[in-house]
Amino acid sequence: MSRQQRTVFYLSDRTGITAETLGHSLLTQFDGIEWKIINVPFLDDIDKARTVLAQINQALACDGHRPLVFSTLLNPEILAVIKQADCCIFDFFETFIRSIENELQQPFARMAGRSHGLQHHLSYFKRIAAINYVLAHDDGVNPKNFTEADIVLIGVSRCGKTPTCLYLGLQYGIAAANYPLTQEDMPALNLPKILEKVRNKLFGLTLNPSQLHFIRQERHPNSEYASLQQCQQEILWQESLFRLFNIPYLDTTRISIEEISATILDRCGLKRQLYG
Amino acid sequence: MSRQQRTVFYLSDRTGITAETLGHSLLTQFDGIEWKIINVPFLDDIDKARTVLAQINQALACDGHRPLVFSTLLNPEILAVIKQADCCIFDFFETFIRSIENELQQPFARMAGRSHGLQHHLSYFKRIAAINYVLAHDDGVNPKNFTEADIVLIGVSRCGKTPTCLYLGLQYGIAAANYPLTQEDMPALNLPKILEKVRNKLFGLTLNPSQLHFIRQERHPNSEYASLQQCQQEILWQESLFRLFNIPYLDTTRISIEEISATILDRCGLKRQLYG
Numbered sequence: 001m002s003r004q005q006r007t008v009f010y011l012s013d014r015t016g017i018t019a020e021t022l023g024h025s026l027l028t029q030f031d032g033i034e035w036k037i038i039n040v041p042f043l044d045d046i047d048k049a050r051t052v053l054a055q056i057n058q059a060l061a062c063d064g065h066r067p068l069v070f071s072t073l074l075n076p077e078i079l080a081v082i083k084q085a086d087c088c089i090f091d092f093f094e095t096f097i098r099s100i101e102n103e104l105q106q107p108f109a110r111m112a113g114r115s116h117g118l119q120h121h122l123s124y125f126k127r128i129a130a131i132n133y134v135l136a137h138d139d140g141v142n143p144k145n146f147t148e149a150d151i152v153l154i155g156v157s158r159c160g161k162t163p164t165c166l167y168l169g170l171q172y173g174i175a176a177a178n179y180p181l182t183q184e185d186m187p188a189l190n191l192p193k194i195l196e197k198v199r200n201k202l203f204g205l206t207l208n209p210s211q212l213h214f215i216r217q218e219r220h221p222n223s224e225y226a227s228l229q230q231c232q233q234e235i236l237w238q239e240s241l242f243r244l245f246n247i248p249y250l251d252t253t254r255i256s257i258e259e260i261s262a263t264i265l266d267r268c269g270l271k272r273q274l275y276g
Numbered sequence: 277m278s279r280q281q282r283t284v285f286y287l288s289d290r291t292g293i294t295a296e297t298l299g300h301s302l303l304t305q306f307d308g309i310e311w312k313i314i315n316v317p318f319l320d321d322i323d324k325a326r327t328v329l330a331q332i333n334q335a336l337a338c339d340g341h342r343p344l345v346f347s348t349l350l351n352p353e354i355l356a357v358i359k360q361a362d363c364c365i366f367d368f369f370e371t372f373i374r375s376i377e378n379e380l381q382q383p384f385a386r387m388a389g390r391s392h393g394l395q396h397h398l399s400y401f402k403r404i405a406a407i408n409y410v411l412a413h414d415d416g417v418n419p420k421n422f423t424e425a426d427i428v429l430i431g432v433s434r435c436g437k438t439p440t441c442l443y444l445g446l447q448y449g450i451a452a453a454n455y456p457l458t459q460e461d462m463p464a465l466n467l468p469k470i471l472e473k474v475r476n477k478l479f480g481l482t483l484n485p486s487q488l489h490f491i492r493q494e495r496h497p498n499s500e501y502a503s504l505q506q507c508q509q510e511i512l513w514q515e516s517l518f519r520l521f522n523i524p525y526l527d528t529t530r531i532s533i534e535e536i537s538a539t540i541l542d543r544c545g546l547k548r549q550l551y552g
Binding site: 004006014015016017018021022024025026027028029030031032033041042066068072088090092093095096097099100103104106108109110111113114115116117124125127128131135138162163166167170218255256257258259261262263265266 | 280282290291292293294297298300301302303304305306307308309317318342344348364366368369371372373375376379380382384385386387389390391392393400401403404407411414438439442443446494531532533534535537538539541542
C-alpha cells in the first residue's frame with residue numbers, strides 16, 4: 001500500500017503556534033500518512049482568506065482527499081470565507097469557547113494574539129533575564145555565580161546541557177547554568193570542587209554510550225574523544241558519581257529537549273516564571 | 277466586584293505542552309479572573325491520578341467554583357479516575373480524534389509522547405546544529421560565516437536580537453545570526469562593510485525609543501547609553517538606514533518573541549526545519 005498523501009493547513013490570526021501545536025499532537029497519532037503542511041499565520045484580511053480558500057480547494061484536487069484545516073481564527077468574516085472550502089475543518093475556539101463561557105458566566109473577548117502575545121512587561125523582563133543568565137553561565141563559565149542559579153545541569157560533553165538550559169530559560173524563565181564533567185575530573189570519584197556549594201541545585205544528564213558516540217562522531221569524526229570506548233568510560237564514571245553523591249539524573253537517550261525540560265521541572269519542583 | 281478566583285488543571289501523560297497551549301489560548305480570552313494554575317505532566321499511574329482527583333475536589337471546595345481541567349491524557353483508566361471529579365473537563369483527544377479517524381479512515385495510535393517526543397534523529401541534529409550556529413554567531417561574532425546563515429538580524433543594542441535568534445534556532449531550526457548596529461557606525465548612513473555580502477539576508481529590529489530607554493535603564497541605570505536622547509538618535513538613525521537600503525524591518529515594541537519570530541518567518545519566506 002502506498003503512503004497516503006494529505007494536506008494540512010494551520011490557520012491563525014496571529015502566530016499560529018496554538019493551531020500548529022494542537023494539530024500536530026492529533027496528527028502524530030496517525031501513522032503512514034505523508035503530510036504536506038501549510039502554515040498560514042497572520043491571516044487577517046479577506047483577500048488573504050480568499051487566496052487560502054483557493055489553496056485548500058487546489059489541495060483537494062491535487063491529493064484526491066479533503067485537506068484537514070486546523071484553525072484558531074477569531075474573525076468571523078475570515079472564518080466564513082474559509083468555511084466555503086470543501087475541507088475537514090477543526091475550529092479550536094468554536095469547539096470549546098461556549099462551554100467555557102457557560103462555566104465562567106461571561107462572554108469571551110474575541111481578541112487575537114492574546115495567547116502568544118506580550119501580556120506583561122514583567123514576564124518579558126523575567127524572560128530576558130533568564131536568557132542572559134543562561135548565556136553567561138553556559139559550559140562552566142562564571143561558576144562563582146552558580147549560587148544564583150535555579151538549577152545547575154552537569155554531565156559530560158555533548159549530553160544536551162546547553163540546549164536544555166536555553167529551553168528552560170526561554171520557555172520557562174528558569175535561570176539554568178551548566179557545568180561540563182571532563183576527562184580531567186575522571187581519575188577521582190569526586191565532584192569538581194566548585195560545585196560543592198551548589199550541591200542541592202545539581203541535576204545530571206546522561207545518555208546511552210552509543211548515542212553519545214554517534215553525536216560526538218558528527219562533530220569530531222574518528223577522534224579519541226568520540227570513540228565508543230571513551231564514551232562508555234565517561235558515562236560509567238558520571239553515573240557512578242551521580243549515584244554516589246545522590247544527584248538526581250535523567251537518561252536523555254530517546255527523549256526530546258521539551259521532555260527533558262518538563263521532566264527536570266517536575267522532578268526538581270522548580271517554579272516556572274513564564275506561562276503561555 | 278471582586279476578582280473571581282478559579283483553578284485550572286493541565287493534565288498530560290507526558291510534557292503537558294499541548295494541554296497548556298490549548299487551555300492558555302482559551303483562558304486568555306476571559307478577563308477579570310485570577311487563575312490558579314496546576315500543571316500535572318507525566319500523569320502515568322493510577323495512584324497519581326487519585327491524588328489529582330483529590331486535588332481537584334479540594335480546589336472546588338476552596339474556590340466555590342468547579343475547576344477547569346484540560347486533558348491530553350490518553351490512558352483510559354487514568355482518565356476514568358479523573359472523570360470522577362466534579363469539574364469542567366475538556367478532553368482534547370476525545371473531542372477531535374474520532375472525526376479525524378473517520379476522515380483518515382484509520383484508528384489512532386493512542387501512544388503518548390508523540391507530539392513533543394523525539395521523532396527523528398535528523399530533526400534532533402538539525403535543531404542542535406541551529407542552536408550551535410546561533411550561539412557561535414551572536415552579537416556580531418564570526419561575521420565571515422554569515423553567508424551560511426538563514427537570516428541575519430540587525431539593530432541597536434537591546435532591541436531583542438539575541439532572544440529572537442535563540443527562539444528561531446530552538447523552535448524552528450533556523451540558523452540565525454545577529455549583528456549589532458553601534459554608535460560608532462552612526463556618523464555614516466552606511467551599512468557596516470561586513471554586512472554587504474549578506475544584504476539579502478538582513479532583517480532589522482526596531483522599537484519605540486522610550487521602550488528602548490526603559491530596557492536599557494534596567495541594565496545601566498542613568499548612563500548616557502540608556503538616556504532617552506541617545507535611544508531616540510539611535511532609533512532614528514537605524515530606521516533611516518533600513519529604509520535607505522531597503523532592509524525589511526519590524527517594530528517589536530509591544531510584541532512577544534514568539535510574534536517577532538513568526539513574523540520574520542512569514543515575511544522572509546523562511547522554510548522552517550522543525551515541526552511540533
